[in-house]
Amino acid sequence: MKSNKDLAARRAAAVPVGVGSATAIYADKAEGAELWDVEGRRYIDFAAGIAVVNVGHRHPRIIEAVQSQLGRFSHTGFQVAPYENYIALAERLNEAAPLDGQAKSIFFTTGAEATENAVKIARAATGRSGVIAFTGGFHGRTLLASAMTGKTNPYKTQFGTMPGDVFHAPFPARGISVADSLRALDLMFAADVDPSRVAAIIIEPIQGEGGFRVTPKELLEGLRERCTRHGIMLIADEVQTGFARTGKLFGIEHSGVKPDLISVAKALGGGFPLSGVVGRAEVMDSVRPGGLGGTYGGSPLACAAGLAVLDVIESEKLCERAERIGQIVSERVAGWTSRSDLVPVGKAHGLGAMIGFDLLKGHGSEEVEAGGAGRVCAKATEAGLIVLSCGVLGETVRLLPPLTISDDLLNEGLDLLEKALKA
Template identity: 45%
Template sequence: MARLRTEIPGPRSRELAERRKGAVAAGVASTLPVFVDHAEPGLLVDVDGNRLIDLGSGIAVTSVGNPAPRVADAVREQVDRFSHTCFMVTPYEAYLDVCERLAELTPGEHDKRSVLLNSGAEAVENAVKIARHATGRPGVVAFDHAYHGRTNLTMALTAKDMPYKRGFGPFTPEVHRVPGSYPFHDGLTGAEAARRAVAAMPDPDGIACVVVEPIQGEGGFIVPAPGFLPALADWCREHGVLLVADEVQTGFCRTGDWFACDHEDVVPDLVTTAKGIAGGLPLGAVTGRADVMDAVHPGGLGGTYGGNPVACAAALGAIDTMRELDLNAAARRIEATVLPRLRGLASDAVVDVRGRGAMLAVELVSAEAAARVAATCHAAGVVVLTCGTRGNVIRLLPPLVIPDELLAEGLDVLEGAME
């Protein structure tokens, strides 16, 4: 259970925060200014001994636990053997193992290839590179409320200006934005939203790829209306445009299936992954059709740390954990527990409740309301996150192994904060 020994943040965290001011760039912000000492299943324990319920999982990263025994064991074993060689110089088997798992788990039964990288933004950036090279076309389409990263190209794809884009331009050209599907606000069916999106597309002869989050993350945990993604996939196939599914936040059991595209049997040409793939270690990937991935010349893809052997070992341990514990079923159980309670919130500030699996959200009337709710939860020892283009959404991303009693206690605090 949660237990607070001091106020939040406590004296030791405040001391470290003062040191931080003299060492860390001011542009690096933190949601909750407590410094973590260690973690337990569903809990973060700070340097003052406060035990905080974790409903954020490091933004959907530590889905398998923190620490996760299989991940920790795999990392220790690999570090004892070697920590790095650079796969582009002298390769190693763990990289192959991860690529084979990705070929098996990502949507579709077609022949696939992968490249391993360091982050979600790097994965999206490389997916666009691959799509442009394979098609010979420059254009990229993204959606309203999209979030794809903080590199120059992925900032161009990202819709939200503050804090992600303001002052950092100019951005990569040939990026086009079209409306997506936001059922609560647009009232459209999936087919209607897809027709609207297609009508806003530039000439498809110049489009290399359409990049879409099957459930939008930072934009507000927006679940598109049924039929939107399949219709989009059909349009892409008809026009020779590659469909890139950004599954960085939705992938690896988070939504109750291996990938969010699986819920409507959508098979993208390219899938980007990161976050939950490696139990907390930095790893990203692009997995896609073999003919598309292999269109790039040797040496055109890679990076010094991409597919680092320690991160690969962690990913193999994480995927084994997902299978052994059936974390897809765990995500569905979390949804069955949390959604009814969120829908029963007695607050005039709540305008919508949505999500899938263990990726759930409450949209509030304003960013100010969301900030007050989050601050109240934080003060009571519960880590929640906000999101949304207007900053007015509370998002819940509990670890998929969170004990039932901790989840219930965290929801009690959230309900109290809402009231």
């Protein structure tokens, strides 16, 4: 029988250390909200492949859709011989996206491709090059995406000069207010980059790697006003927040603010590599033929999965289910904040089933414990729960269970997390 230890040794010899893993377990099979490693041990999954399998591992409708497509063809290249399910998925997203006017969509494979292509489209539409992002934001690991990401280590430290014309404004967190953020943006326009040079402002409705910090409605409204005034494209990075995770199909819907472009990925493919950009039609059509695309972009298998994902979200009412999951998790975390037998934790933050909480330096303290979340997550894995950390200082435990998880399984996982929090 294969073991985690044996596979770790093989990995060390064959795979570079630059790709890290949150756990030392090697997956053998998964179903719904459960995963089994190669040694046969069962785990409850509160990571969902980093918010990818929102509809659960191997949902029957996803498997059926992909098998049906596989029976016809697996690849032609949309740039060579296009196919209907790419168009059908674009039509579904165009209808659902919270944009003004007619929308169009294009598909890729990874979240970084989605954010970078959103910027390319914005640059083509405006004839400008500047991009403004936020501290703590995460937009991917390719070079431009790394430049937009608001965290140096490990995303920028070793990789030399980042692409130019990328600027960062402070995100409202840890004593920084929305007014502070907007004032800093206005000062940036006055001191660093004239707004007439800025193509896009990109922001996550909830920061993912940054610690599950909800972007305040007032900030999004302020950005929308400035973008409209200066002819700048507002990009909502929905790679992690999209597709029912926050209780809405798109996270930015909570604010009522309408962006110009939306980058999507992760949960759209239901476990198959799929990403895309949805945007206002006149903006999307700014790029000449051949300027966008990719060999595997909008794979027919992934598009089949994407259509099934949207069907499952609608038929199983997963937006409502996300709200219920968030309520259960938040109430449980609230009970942990006052317990002296647990390590100190802060209040839950997030929206829907995208919930995080911070590890604190002491009971009653507001100062976070740098690296504290990783230690808790490691103990949780030992107990049989897969859960991830995040945050600029590694202080946040993030909970991303599949939206199809049962209440019983959710509470069993929370029991294991509580065990990992024992002081």
